[in-house]
Amino acid sequence: MPETTTDIPTKINWEEIRAQFPVLQQEVNGKKLVYLDNGASSQMPKSVSDRIDAYHKNEHANVHRGIHSLSQKATDAFEATRSKVRDFINAVSLEEIIYTTGTTDSINLVAQSYGRKNFKAGDEILVSEMEHHANIVPWQMIAEETGAKLKVIPMNDEGELIMDKFYELFSDKTKMVAVVHVSNALGTINPVEEIIAAAHKRNVPVLIDGAQAVPHSKVDVQALDADFYAFSAHKMCGPTGFGILYGKKDLLNAMPPYRGGGDMIDKVTFEKTTWNDLPHKFEAGTPPISAGVGLGAGIDFLNQIGMEAIAEREHELLEYATEKLNQIEGLKIVGTADKKASVISFLLDGIHPTDAGTILDQQGIAVRTGHHCAQPIMQHYEIPGTLRASISFYNNEEDIDRLVEGIELVKEFFG
Numbered sequence: 001m002p003e004t005t006t007d008i009p010t011k012i013n014w015e016e017i018r019a020q021f022p023v024l025q026q027e028v029n030g031k032k033l034v035y036l037d038n039g040a041s042s043q044m045p046k047s048v049s050d051r052i053d054a055y056h057k058n059e060h061a062n063v064h065r066g067i068h069s070l071s072q073k074a075t076d077a078f079e080a081t082r083s084k085v086r087d088f089i090n091a092v093s094l095e096e097i098i099y100t101t102g103t104t105d106s107i108n109l110v111a112q113s114y115g116r117k118n119f120k121a122g123d124e125i126l127v128s129e130m131e132h133h134a135n136i137v138p139w140q141m142i143a144e145e146t147g148a149k150l151k152v153i154p155m156n157d158e159g160e161l162i163m164d165k166f167y168e169l170f171s172d173k174t175k176m177v178a179v180v181h182v183s184n185a186l187g188t189i190n191p192v193e194e195i196i197a198a199a200h201k202r203n204v205p206v207l208i209d210g211a212q213a214v215p216h217s218k219v220d221v222q223a224l225d226a227d228f229y230a231f232s233a234h235k236m237c238g239p240t241g242f243g244i245l246y247g248k249k250d251l252l253n254a255m256p257p258y259r260g261g262g263d264m265i266d267k268v269t270f271e272k273t274t275w276n277d278l279p280h281k282f283e284a285g286t287p288p289i290s291a292g293v294g295l296g297a298g299i300d301f302l303n304q305i306g307m308e309a310i311a312e313r314e315h316e317l318l319e320y321a322t323e324k325l326n327q328i329e330g331l332k333i334v335g336t337a338d339k340k341a342s343v344i345s346f347l348l349d350g351i352h353p354t355d356a357g358t359i360l361d362q363q364g365i366a367v368r369t370g371h372h373c374a375q376p377i378m379q380h381y382e383i384p385g386t387l388r389a390s391i392s393f394y395n396n397e398e399d400i401d402r403l404v405e406g407i408e409l410v411k412e413f414f415g
């Protein structure tokens with residue numbers, strides 16, 4: 001498979017990288033766009049959209065089932081992404097890389113497949129207070145069916161997990177720990193290494209929601225020793241509708257399929273059906289092929305910059321933004337953990353986040369407002385929601401300055 005080519009020089013010129021994102025070059029409401037909603041979805045560089053376009057123009061056919069050349073070309077393009085993902089997160093084998101439609105789908109797969117087989121009445125699933133709904137609701141659903149219960153690791157007011165409580169919550173009944181690596185609403189980077197090691201001492205598997213970690217730092221699933229690790233393509237310069245579940249091979253092999261249909265079978269008769277091998281056992285039906293190809297191109301793009309460089313640049317921008325925002329009177333940052341990724345949630349004294357977000361949008365500044373699919377976090381702080389600026393490596397100091405000016409205007413507007 002040809003690698004996608006981008007124009008990134010050896011010494012990183014962040015403005016040249018930014019220039020590779022066509023969508024960022026536009027005006028919104030008559031102002032140059034400032035895109036600070038990367039936590040929801042990142043933007044796509046031209047190399048990724050070109051690769052998807054080229055796939056549609058030259059390689060498209062259904063995958064895995066065709067003897068004809070075009071189907072094999074499509075299969076090669078689609079499967080090339082699996083090797084890229086394996087290398088990107090340092091998984092041991094391709095069988096451990098399951099294609100899904102995103103983090104939500106990946107977590108549902110584990111909850112339904114692993115959970116239905118292994119949970120029984122009285123068992124406990126440990127989640128944390130700072131989970132995205134995608135790492136709460138699937139566990140609640142399977143808990144309801146099996147009689148298992150959710151236990152919640154609380155956090156302090158800085159937005160850090162209270163680790164003593166985590167240890168206290170463990171019992172013989174604990175059958176799964178499911179924790180977010182980086183909080184989408186607070187930016188907190190959780191001590192997942194410690195959590196995984198503690199769970200393994202008690203023979204309990206751990207699922208990590210890595211939706212906000214994989215796009216922003218080097219994740220090594222072997223070093224972490226995670227049992228399951230979930231993430232989405234659209235937060236890492238790839239397209240929507242595609243994601244990954246990493247799972248340890250032994251665990252995945254012991255799990256029943258989640259969905260039935262084409263591609264996931266070995267032999268079908270009306271009496272009995274047998275399953276395909278990993279990873280296809282979990283991939284029923286025609287997958288989002290072009291989106292899979294797009295994720296491969298997204299990974300090429302990130303690799304050409306380097307995840308260490310990305311993490312460093314985003315940290316620099318986080319520090320710059322935190323300092324600037326802290327100087328604004330009446331602004332309070334929600335989530336002040338010691339270890340943070342480039343997400344800043346904040347409140348403006350006496351101004352509803354939605355109202356503030358609307359005025360910012362009029363100035364071409366895209367931030368997210370609301371509960372960020374993490375209502376328990378808002379319940380912790382007893383607030384309806386926050387404004388959230390989530391920063392990517394293709395943002396710059398000017399974007400942050402524009403946000404600061406925008407917030408000053410919001411304050412003026414509301415008197």
Ligand code: PLP
Binds near residue numbers: 101135184209212
């Ligand atoms: N988990 C976290 C931490 C997220 O930030 C998100 C999306 O914002 C999700 C899960 C859900 O991802 P998706 O909607 O791509 O399935």
